[in-house]
Amino acid sequence: MINTQKINRQSMYETVMNQFNSTADIIDLNPNIRKILGITNNEIIVHFPVKMDNGKVEVFTGYRVQHNNALGPYKGGLRYHDTVDIDAAKALAMWMTWKTSLAGLPYGGAKGGIKIDPRNYSDSELERITRRFTYALGENIGPEHDIPAPDVNTNAQTMAWIADTYMSTISSSERSHNQHVVTGKPIGAGGLEGRDRATGFGVYLSIKLLLETRNEDFKNKKFIVQGFGNVGYWASHFISKDGGTLIAVQDAHASLFNENGIDTEALAQHCEPRKGSIKGFKGATEIDPEDFWGLDCDIVIPAALGNQITQDNAFKIKAAIVAEGANGPTNSEGEKILLEKGITIIPDIFCNSGGVIGSYFEWLQNRNGELWQLEEVMEKIEKKITQNFHKINSEVKKRNVDWRTAAYILAILRIETAYNQRGIFP
Template sequence: MINTKKVIKQSMYETVMNQFNNTADIIDLNPNIRKILGITNNEIIVHFPVKMDNGNVEVFTGYRVQHNNALGPYKGGLRYHDTVDIDAAKALAMWMTWKTSLAGLPFGGAKGGIKIDPRKFSDSELERITRRFTYALGENIGPEHDIPAPDVNTNPQTMAWIVDTFMSTISSSERSHNQHVVTGKPVGTGGLEGRDRATGFGVYLSIKLLLETRNQTLKDKKFIVQGFGNVGYWASHFLTQDGAKLIAVQDAHASLYNAKGIDTEALVQHCEPRKGSIQGFDGATEMNADEFFGLDCDIVIPAALGNQITAENAFKIKATVVAEGANGPTDKEGEQMLLENGVTIIPDIFCNSGGVIGSYFEWLQNRNGELWQLDEVMAKIQKKLTENFHKIHAEVNKRDVDWRTAAFILAISRVETAYKQRGIFP
């Protein structure tokens, strides 16, 4: 039955607060701790001028929201996108708190970025924007305080500019101890082998582990991916290597379909000179964007932006698994529809946590002056993700709840325990 009801889209912040409050009710969260976790610790907004290539000065707005640091330094990405605002940053920062907690890492949660469409600027302008943003943030970031990482439309080069700017603003005696102010750096600048593929690998592994609980494999499973950036590409890379078939891809510019399968490596090569756009790829045909989520497939991977699966399209989904490669891609009404239709949602705070787990190992590598090889790194990430998967699976069975609820219970309970043991200052 087609749903023709007109719905008002829920913001990402409303979505994460609904998830938090539902979980707090289930676990009877201490009311005082609930007050603390229901708000952010700090919300930083900076306006900064940058000279453009043509000599004109533009003023940009940047954000950094620090939700909670009970478990350790704030941790979370910086995104460059025109949807960035304070509410989006607050939602994403809270999700990061739950993500790092669920992963068992010694980090809290933060998020931020600049309200900008990076496609409209040259590389030299993006470098100046990034460096000026870093300078404006000042002491609000630091290797033991708040550690940014790449996110939507940012990459290892962005992180290299940040670390260089940050280290240029501190004394020379401290510079060797501050390389881990960001993670996701280029390998030659202290980055971690495998950090580039860690998030996508986690998406792949979470699907593989879920299917194993059903005595299934990835062989001949059909999947579709929304967003073909770093996460979408690497998830597709590992899935197709393991026998699955990518039949459709969607980004902001086009929706592509090929029933026989899309060549992942050919598509990424097509995207490189086109600033990531999949449009014009000759290995698939363009389709109507509104029909994308309704394709006949086994697995849907939303790996773009938040609030993509809603009441307006969730009823179309025929897949049995939705693996959330993006943060907050499914809103409350969309999730309710999926669950009612028997779809298993692998929640974002687990599904895409390979990235922050990789970031933790990069942070440790820099902090301890070590260097790890790619096979060591991937083995560490796989071990951590597999352990976390089985903990969530056990909670699902124990409480007879969906996967997101189980993940949130584990994540919030760990932060609650920290507050109970430490107490509230003074």
């Protein structure tokens, strides 16, 4: 079972701060800029009431943390999960700052969500919860200020509700110019063709590019995936089409294994009416969750929640590559063990950046009144990810460091350059 509890020895926030501070030491980051980047700009907590289907009122807690906007508007997802709290939002917002900087986008970093298990609410209740949360956030979000997107347990429909609520609560003269207040919307509501698969495609492409540097491909490669939501499914879809074999999947309800391969599309169809659960799928055998990480495979893709690969299980991993489809899935102690074992970690701020890159193109499409076809969008995303891969690969070779360190160096140096050129007000 996926561990949704905090790791006692290290929280996600401690992990991201460790990563930031170690990189700042390596590049001798300007101490004044280090102080700025070491804290968040804004931490917003809202409590809001919503009437349930039975007429009773529940009060919910929502969060939006804005870490840094030196490079442009805040950008980051909203998740609906019972692990959402201020520390998790702070960590995820900081990761978004590094992710958008590394990707070369004109964005900063933010993150947030509602502490809620959406499976306990009807669709009409989730709509009211989402609209009331949007209203509570008010001017803390905006198309040139802070642009939310889907994340864990939120989707295109969630974004459509947010966009509609936001546009309904601003002046009529501004409504037509604010469709890009969120990204990840349905196609009919201004969404981007291909945004649904962009994150998973990026995970697939990052692994493909790494394999190519080793004169390898996906043929005869076995992979396992933790989490079979949007990211886990699309990554599995593209890897399977390119010759890889999915042999195990884990989510909060079950761990499945089939040494001959799991049919990605059949599993996705099984999950659809069950709100995402893989449990009960007939095309694989259920195994003990403790055995999942130690399965004999070539590639591990954690695509669920943070702090999943830790000092408690990292030693079990036999794969050559860990590709971080989730944000912060590996804590510092777990990472140390993986690196000592010679395992290459494709870091989250690069590996799953396809989503925010896709979001950028959706934002541009809305902003400029353009319309792009699926093939065109995927080409744009592939070109951007490939460029970023080669930059990181060069940094790895030049400095003789691991992939995460190289990615962090590039991300933080870009922000430092912006501060050095602009100065600090006043």
